[in-house]
Amino acid sequence: MSQQGLDLIFEQILSGGLVFRDRNLLRHDYMPATLPHREEQIRRLGSVLAPALSRERVSNLFAYGKTGTGKTIVTRFVLDRLQRKAKDHGRAVDTSYVNCRLAGTNYRVIADLCRALGEDVPFTGLAVGELFDRLRNALQSRESAFLVVLDEIDALVKRSDDDSLLYELTRINERLDGGWIGVIGISNDLHFKDFLDPRVLSSLGEEELVFKPYSSEELYDILKDRAEQAFQEGVLDDGALRLCSALAAGEHGDARRALDLLRVAGEIGERAKEERILESHVRMAQQKVEHDRVTEVLSSLPLHSRILLISVLHLESARKESSVTGDVYEVYRGLCSAAAVEPLTQRRISGLLNELDIMGIINARVVSFGRYGRTKKIRLGVEPQAVKSAFGNDELVRGLLEYAPRGLPGHQGR
Numbered sequence: 182m183s184q185q186g187l188d189l190i191f192e193q194i195l196s197g198g199l200v201f202r203d204r205n206l207l208r209h210d211y212m213p214a215t216l217p218h219r220e221e222q223i224r225r226l227g228s229v230l231a232p233a234l235s236r237e238r239v240s241n242l243f244a245y246g247k248t249g250t251g252k253t254i255v256t257r258f259v260l261d262r263l264q265r266k267a268k269d270h271g272r273a274v275d276t277s278y279v280n281c282r283l284a285g286t287n288y289r290v291i292a293d294l295c296r297a298l299g300e301d302v303p304f305t306g307l308a309v310g311e312l313f314d315r316l317r318n319a320l321q322s323r324e325s326a327f328l329v330v331l332d333e334i335d336a337l338v339k340r341s342d343d344d345s346l347l348y349e350l351t352r353i354n355e356r357l358d359g360g361w362i363g364v365i366g367i368s369n370d371l372h373f374k375d376f377l378d379p380r381v382l383s384s385l386g387e388e389e390l391v392f393k394p395y396s397s398e399e400l401y402d403i404l405k406d407r408a409e410q411a412f413q414e415g416v417l418d419d420g421a422l423r424l425c426s427a428l429a430a431g432e433h434g435d436a437r438r439a440l441d442l443l444r445v446a447g448e449i450g451e452r453a454k455e456e457r458i459l460e461s462h463v464r465m466a467q468q469k470v471e472h473d474r475v476t477e478v479l480s481s482l483p484l485h486s487r488i489l490l491i492s493v494l495h496l497e498s499a500r501k502e503s504s505v506t507g508d509v510y511e512v513y514r515g516l517c518s519a520a521a522v523e524p525l526t527q528r529r530i531s532g533l534l535n536e537l538d539i540m541g542i543i544n545a546r547v548v549s550f551g552r553y554g555r556t557k558k559i560r561l562g563v564e565p566q567a568v569k570s571a572f573g574n575d576e577l578v579r580g581l582l583e584y585a586p587r588g589l590p591g592h593q594g595r
C-alpha cells in the first residue's frame with residue numbers, strides 16, 4: 182500500500198471514518214445535552230434537591246427502575262446542574278457520586294465520602310466506626326450541604342447482608358448541628374426494598390422516584406438525538422434505528438442496550454466497508470451484543486455462583502426439565518465436596534440464585550406446593566455451551582463441569 186493510501190486510512194479514522202462522525206456520543210458515559218422523556222424525573226429530583234442551594238436540608242430519596250432506564254444519567258445530570266448553579270451564586274454544596282458495586286465494601290464507600298470532603302483516609306485499616314466519626318466531623322465543620330449519590334446501592338447490602346451503612350448514613354443528621362447529608366440511593370433491583378430494615382427504608386425512602394422502562398418510541402427519540410451527531414450524514418437508515426429501538430424495548434426498555442445495538446451495528450458496517458447501516462447490521466449486532474453480554478457476566482461470576490450454575494447445568498442435562506431449589510442445593514453441596522470447597526448455607530445460596538436470576542443467567546419461577554410451602558423452579562437462562570466456554574480456563578470449575586455428582590437421576594457418581 183502506498184504512503185498515500187495509508188495516510189487516507191488514518192485520516193478517515195481521525196475524521197471519524199465513513200460511518201461515524203463521532204462514535205463517542207454512543208458511549209455509556211457520554212452526557213447528552215438533553216435527556217428526552219425524562220423531563221418529569223429531572224424536575225422531581227431537581228425540586229427535591231433544590232433546598233440544598235440555600236443550605237436547607239433535603240429529603241433522602243430512593244430512585245429505582247430496571248437497568249438502562251436512565252437512573253444514573255438523570256442523577257448525574259441534575260447534580261451537575263445543581264453544582265453549576267451553586268457555583269454561579271457562590272453557595273457551598275458538596276456532592277459525591279459513589280458506585281457501590283465498584284466500591285465493593287462499606288469501608289470503601291465511606292472512605293470515598295470522607296475524601297470527597299477533603300479528609301485524608303487510608304485505603305484500609307481503620308474501623309468503620311472511626312470512618313463515620315471522621316465523616317461526621319468533616320460535615321460538622323463545613324456547615325454545608327453534602328449530597329451523596331449511592332448508585333447500585335443494592336450491591337452493598339446483598340454482598341454483606343448488612344444495611345448498617347445505610348442506617349448510619351440516614352441517621353447521621355440527627356447528631357449534627359453544622360452541615361448535613363442528603364442521601365440519594367439508586368437501585369435496579371425492584372425487590373431491593375424487601376432486603377432493608379424498615380427503619381432504613383422509611384428514612385431512605387422519604388421520597389421515591391420511579392424510572393419506567395422506555396417504550397420503543399421513546400427509545401427511538403433518544404437514539405435519534407444521539408445518532409444525528411454520532412453518524413455521518415445519510416449513513417444510518419431509519420429502519421435500522423427503529424429496529425434498535427424495538428429490540429431494546431422488547432427486552433425491558435433498556436436505553437443502554439439500544440445504544441449498544443446502534444454502536445455495534447455501525448462498527449459491523451464500518452468493518453465491512455458499507456456505505457449505509459441497515460436493519461441487517463442491527464440483526465448481526467444483536468447477536469454479538471447478546472453473546473458479549475453473557476460472556477462478560479459469566480466470566481465475572483464469583484466461585485460459588487459458578488459452582489451453583491454448574492449444578493443447574495448438570496441437573497438440566499440429566500432431566501431436561503426445571504429443578505427445584507432443594508435439588509440444586511444438593512447437587513451444589515456434592516460439587517463443593519468434590520472440589521474441597523466449603524459450601525455456603527442454603528440461605529446464602531438462595532441469595533445467589535436471586536442474583537443469577539436478575540442477571541438473566543437462570544430463570545427462576547416461584548411455585549407453591551400447597552401445604553408443603555413454596556419453592557422455586559429453576560432453569561438455565563443461557564446456552565450450556567456459553568457456560569462451558571466461559572468457565573473453560575478456570576481449572577477448578579472446569580473439573581466440576583466434567584464431574585457427575587451424586588443425586589442426579591441416571592448418574593451414579595464416580
Ligand SMILES: Nc1ncnc2c1ncn2[C@@H]1O[C@H](COP(=O)(O)OP(=O)(O)OP(=O)(O)O)[C@@H](O)[C@H]1O
Nearest residue numbers: 209216217248249250251252253254369403436437
Ligand atoms: N433519556 C435519555 N436520553 C439520552 N440518553 C439516555 C437516556 N436515558 C438513558 N440514556 C443512556 O442510556 C444509557 C443507560 O442509562 P443509565 O446508565 O442512566 O441507566 P441506569 O438506569 O442507571 O441503568 P443501571 O440500572 O443498569 O445502572 C446511558 O448511556 C445513558 O446515557
Ligand SMILES: [Mg+2]
Nearest residue numbers: 252253254332
Ligand atoms: Mg446506573
